[in-house]
Amino acid sequence: MIRILARDLRLAVRAGGGFGLSLAFFLIVVVLVPFAIGPETARLSPIAPGVLWIGALLACLLSLDRVFALDREDGALDLLATAPVPLEGVALAKAAAHWLTTGLPLSLAAPFLAVLLGLPWPGHPWLCVSLLVGTPALSLIGTFGAGLTVGLKRGGLLLSLLVLPLYVPTLIFGADVARRGAEGLDLGAPLSLLGAVTAGCVALLPFATAAALRVNLR
Numbered sequence: 293m294i295r296i297l298a299r300d301l302r303l304a305v306r307a308g309g310g311f312g313l314s315l316a317f318f319l320i321v322v323v324l325v326p327f328a329i330g331p332e333t334a335r336l337s338p339i340a341p342g343v344l345w346i347g348a349l350l351a352c353l354l355s356l357d358r359v360f361a362l363d364r365e366d367g368a369l370d371l372l373a374t375a376p377v378p379l380e381g382v383a384l385a386k387a388a389a390h391w392l393t394t395g396l397p398l399s400l401a402a403p404f405l406a407v408l409l410g411l412p413w414p415g416h417p418w419l420c421v422s423l424l425v426g427t428p429a430l431s432l433i434g435t436f437g438a439g440l441t442v443g444l445k446r447g448g449l450l451l452s453l454l455v456l457p458l459y460v461p462t463l464i465f466g467a468d469v470a471r472r473g474a475e476g477l478d479l480g481a482p483l484s485l486l487g488a489v490t491a492g493c494v495a496l497l498p499f500a501t502a503a504a505l506r507v508n509l510r
Contacts, residue, residue, distance in 0.1 A: 296372070296382060300389035314351040314394045315401055321347035322405045333410035340409035341419065341470035348398045348423055349459055352430045355394055356455065357448045359386050359438040360505070369442070373509050379502035387428075387435040387498070395427030411474055418473025426466035426486050432493040433458045439501040443508035461489050 325343050329335050363369040372382050402423055403416040411419065437455040444450060465486035472479040 296385040340411040356434040360442040383501035391431040399423035415474025419470040422469035439504040
């Protein structure tokens with residue numbers, strides 16, 4: 293698993309699609325919102341947590357189609373299926389690599405970009421915390437969707453349609469944590485629910501992804 297993780301990290305860094313593309317998209321979304329809504333802080337501040345979470349969510353979608361597609365094209369996926377490491381471990385390593393190259397950079401960059409939307413300063417650390425807790429679920433769900441569509445040509449649109457509804461609980465609880473943190477409210481309940489969603493994804497989705505891969509490799 294560690295070798296698979298290291299290999300995917302090297303490929304992501306060489307291709308530049310993990311760090312650069314997702315961060316650039318996230319920045320563009322945050323910059324464009326004030327042009328559409330208006331530059332007034334009174335307008336931007338209430339919607340900042342939701343906008344930042346939606347931007348991070350959409351940025352995570354950009355690289356999902358490459359999670360298994362490149363391995364399928366060069367035959368590496370067939371080798372991984374017959375390797376001593378079970379497919380569940382392969383799926384977990386793929387999700388971890390996606391999070392390290394996409395979710396983690398977005399989580400660390402979000403508090404700085406939140407300044408552009410006038411998010412109150414007390415909300416900045418909680419925005420980072422909510423993304424650090426919630427983005428692993430986005431990567432795991434996205435890896436599951438990539439496993440379902442790996443055998444399809446032009447499956448990127450179908451992947452988005454499959455994954456986006458599954459992202460909704462993470463989006464709701466993650467944005468609520470950031471909003472409550474900015475307003476100084478109690479955030480124990482949404483943060484606990486967000487952590488529960490991520491924990492459930494870690495426990496269940498590697499097995500679901502492995503099952504989808506076995507079906508597609510037959």
